Amino acid sequence: MIIKVLGSGCANCQKLEGLATKAVGELGISAEVVKVTDIAEIMGYGVMSTPALVIDEQLKVAGRVPSYDDVKRVIEAAGGAK
């Protein structure tokens, strides 16, 4: 699983990256958390409001920092679908 955190480096993007990394560790799944800071690439996902969370190229969250539980749930759900 590849989890991408989209954001140009604002505080909220770092917060979301932290949450995603923590969730992956706690869920014990093999996933890579990648940070995407390139504007063109971010826009490629149709996102204008950062931070955003993309799991296996699927846009899951945009424009907000979800709670830790939400992040965990989204990652878990995406993993179960595979």
Added chain:
Amino acid sequence: MFDALGNMFGWLNDSLLKMVWLNDVVGRFVESVLGLSLTSRLGSSIQFFVYDTVKIFVLLSALIFAISYVQSYFPPERTKAILGRFNGITGMVLGALLGTITPFCSCSSIPLFIGFTSAGLPLGVTFAFLISSPLVDLASVLLLASIFNWTTALAYVVMGLVLAVVGGFIIGRLKLERYVEPFVFGTHLADAELPELTRADRLAFAREQVADIVKKVWLYVLIGVGIGAVIHGWIPAEFISAVLGDRNPLAVIIATAIGVPMYADIFGTLPIAEALVNKGVGLGTVLSFMMAVTALSLPSLIMLKKVVKTPLLATFFTIVVTGIIIIGYTFNAFGHLFV
């Protein structure tokens, strides 16, 4: 019937928005516990500081929560899609209106600008949005109503929207597209389905916004209330009215010039505005000051510089500053009709 309605509205306004009772409670505390007279400098400053701090934080939290919930229906991606369907003056009016309700922080201004522009929105519409967005937001309007009154708040909104539309119109007319960095047009914003939000998501979003915004603005609010309290208790009205009062024809220009380099949230500016109005400064002068502080900030100009070239940035800056000054003088001339 209308009297009863009017009384009820007045009561709601006084107790919920203006929190007149809070001022009385704080006043009694200052008199009996601290043993200070409310007419003394220190006493009145303390009353102003405590009352304003509590009032602003309570209102701020409640308002941000309610407004963020509404805003969760208007992400920038949807705003872009709506605006893409309109052209010309309608587009600019809509851009200005949506600017007031689209949740948007200056850290998103680059992707937003690129997204709007590369989607083919005219520059005028994008700038109408960019001018109105920091200038007029719902929370600040309600706070204005709380500190002054509804007519003032309404006048502020209308003036802010007019400035955004006229500013957008002029920028559109000047055909400044060549001053947009070329890479902006080459960047494609994909059309993605945004994840659907549940009600729990929206409530969570609203809570996060409250926490986020309070964390971001509390210092500005305290500084603003502090400055307001000092003006309230210590600076003689004669001095203030000599610099910013009606007798000084340059008052609006001075207020704007002081406001532009200041970077604060409107919530931090309101207490200063309140204290200045209490000291007899013209409403137009105070509005100019608030608009200058909120509409133009160095961080957002630096952000925009990455996507547009200097002539366009300078035009934007000049239009907004000129507009703010015109609004100030207009209000000073006709403000007595509102207050």
